[in-house]
Amino acid sequence: MKIDILTLFPEMFTGVLGQSILHKAAEKSAVKYNVVNFREYADNKHNTVDDYPYGGGAGMVLKPQPIFDAVADLKEKAASPNTRVILLCPQGSRYDQRKAEELAREDHLIFICGHYEGYDERIRENIVTDEISIGDYVLTGGELGAMVVIDSVVRLLPEVLGNEESHMKDSFSTGLLEHPHYTRPADFRGLKVPEVLLSGNHKLIEEWRNKEALRRTLLRRPDLLEKIDLTDEQEKWLQEVKKESK
Structure with missing residues (x-):
């Protein structure tokens, strides 16, 4: 370019x-x-x-x-x-x-x-x-x-970022705000990383990340949810998030 x-x-x-x-x-x-x-x-x-x-x-x-x-x-x-x-x-x-x-x-x-x-x-x-x-x-x-x-x-150009997947899950790239991130230590002054992220179960981790992205978008930018077509699975997670947020 x-x-x-x-x-x-x-x-x-x-x-x-x-x-x-x-x-x-x-x-x-x-x-x-x-x-x-x-x-x-x-x-x-x-x-x-x-x-x-x-x-x-x-x-x-x-x-x-x-x-x-x-x-x-x-x-x-x-x-x-x-x-x-x-x-x-x-x-x-x-x-x-x-x-x-x-x-x-x-x-x-x-x-x-x-x-x-x-x-x-x-x-x-x-x-x-x-x-x-x-x-x-x-x-x-x-x-x-x-x-x-x-x-x-x-930053979106090919091979510019070290990991090509980095920008694909950024806030707004998926239509949603990005899920929360954590790093070491797992327990920082009594503030702990969610257990699911330490489980090694990639399916559960991915589900947690999707739900948290939906939760963050619902709470901070609900207008974005009106602009995207959610999958059946995302719709199910969104309903769970809404119930948990009440």
Whole structure:
């Protein structure tokens, strides 16, 4: 995967892309990052990328020319038939794990990180394929949102995680929140690990994990249960969980 990032503050990405899973993914050649200051594409001698909004109002608006030219150049260099151009924007669709899985199947992603009051609408209407919001709040710019999306996508790429099953049972990947986890010691200051996890009975352990995932989802995010089709077995476990929770 090739990931191009258009930003006015490229230094913000140095630490994030150079650490942990994102860095390891690049080392494994699963992904290639390219952080670009789109001010370099401005066609005026002062490299200005913003201007006052027509009709008046507070703040400045990003001009279309630098973004249009930058995206066209990056598309040409990538030579990918299916580039996704992603605008980080509070007006975009709410980001979730399904979207991460969708983007992880692509070969080329371009992220546009805006600042100031907003974007010229012609950017949104003509070159953007996806508008994404990471939540119902406003950030100073799109950089932090882009980092969140990039992290969630890159970890899904083949061979990036040490264990390919790691992300398959993550919260939201199955439609449910993930079950609780425990590690050594089995008894920590009188706080004990559930006996079933020490039993060695893999069938009972798997059943416990499924029920606890359902329990946690029911208690914390019951809205998620309305969005997935439970198996007959999961439905049975859910009814047991509801009885136990009363």
